[in-house]
Amino acid sequence: MKKQLRSHINECLDTKIFDAESLCIFSKNEIFISDSCKIDFQTIANDSENRNYLFAEVKEPYRTIFNYFSENYTTIQAKDSESRMFLKEISVDKTNSSFSIIKILETNNAILIHNCGLLVKSNISISEAFVFFSTACFSLYVKFLYEYLYHQNELKSYQNFVLNLVNSYKEKLNTYNRRPILESSAKISNSIIEVGEIIVEANLVDSFFGNISYKLNNDIHITKTGSFLNKLENKITICNNDNYHVCKKEASSELPAHTLIYEKNNVCCIVHGHPRFSVIVSMICDNINCSNADDCYTKCRNERNIGNTPIVSGEVGDGKFGLYKTVPEKISNETVIVYGHGVFATGKTNFNEAFNNLLNTELNCVDEYLRLIEKFE
Template structure:
């Protein structure tokens, strides 16, 4: 269990979602185990002892966006409701505790809020997330809250500007220090065509790791595949893209076997993209600025309420089409294949980016280009 704690503490640091020295895990083994920052470890351990789950992480995010969202919320509200796909599908909403609301025994309040949610925000302390049966789930839920609050805060700043005196300086520091230049330079990709199962598996594993390392996907979301004749090699559902060894399924294009039962929930979308475009590879990630920009629409007087699934229009961010659609076997499999063929890239409202190519070098560079364009457009609209 301690090895698992060390592993996911390292992941929080490598993906830069938590502050060094301000991370703690609690895990229920034969005995309660706590590791990390003493104050946060005590909160995590006390909270976990009251919950019916195996693991819990409490950490201060590397960015102050979650605290700013709490401060910007009306005093009558006690939850944040981002409208990205991850929140809607997995988190539903993110409850929070204001600094002024904390009792002398905050673990009781944490327990109450985590009883029916996967992650919460405590102003001035950080994000607390639980894992029902694994430490990994606690890490995943923390990552999802970090991603959703990142997206939500950037949306709010674009819509309402800076409200508090310390926001602009923090945002400038975020842009100067946290954001890295996004590039495919320094990465090695196998040349097309990819031939043979072993070569394909090795390349999928490597590119999946690149996608995580360059910040194009958070926690375990995203998927990747290669078509080899009548077989699609695709990452499994809930697989971490940086740990794909043993988590790639060979699935017949005609669905003639049950090997697809553990495959990514976007298998149908991948299959239809291959059918309609003839591409060799598909990469799907959740780069944050593309998610933010996909949810901005200039349409006035539109009566559609559930834009993420019901909008019938194809919009464009630069030369990249943007479509709505439900994940899984829903709208994505219908909406993405018709628009992705010529540009080799498409954005799904509030969800992420699909790219295609003759090889993964082409697909990866296309995703980098989409995210960089969205980043530049975001700051242009912000007036910076």
């Protein structure tokens, strides 16, 4: 097996989501098919037209969630920002017919195959297919728990599953509250690398994605666009007034938001992750008849909070509805939740503060979710 293909396989297994015995990959005429593959992956790969494919079954809790959607849906549209950006929708195939699957892949990047697993395609690279796979897992997790709140009577058989899922997640998060996280480091890049690894370890991101920065004098040390937070060696760039427009091309797409946060607030570091319960709770609103419901993620008219943490709207980047217009103004209390997207958290003196603010915001949202279960029951 070629080194590049082995690297992709290891990358998948590092997520702890994939069932190792079911993994199949096709990339640049290299193919790996597991002995336990439940679909005719070879036939699908033969029809590739230079595409890249990734298929796998998933571990719990994702397996139960996948089964729920494959039994009850034909097409799945999620509201979180990662799904809107990467997937648009996830198709469901109940036949496990190669012909049917190939047909769906002409227009969709992700297919949930009933009682089999998830198949994703990318026209660019297997790395992008991996992003699509992990995004689908995150999106279905978020959508399932969101739906459970509003349909508890119909989904009563999932009650123990949901409560065990939420409480075990909360229990793991609390282990990070009981011990010091970061060693002090004189080198900024080392601190960014370290906090990135811990954010991924604590599952405070969608897959491995997010962004981190530190400001020293006029320099913003920030992670590069598309970087995995647990692999930040040589993935940090330094932006300032002299090179901003050049640096912007390789820096995180959230550089405009980070820049304005530093301008408007007395902080030295920022972490941005996609904690799942912060995303779920941000999309729950009592105004069910809102005429603006379809545009909440760009221009929500309602001022909402979880405890002292405001929820704002905004899209990735520096566009018309960019979150750089909403986040910097509202982050004075150290954290902000962006609707369907994630959390920005700051530290005034070090990354310990920023990480703990991110962590505690997510823990508050877990508690809010448990409260809402009782409220909507």
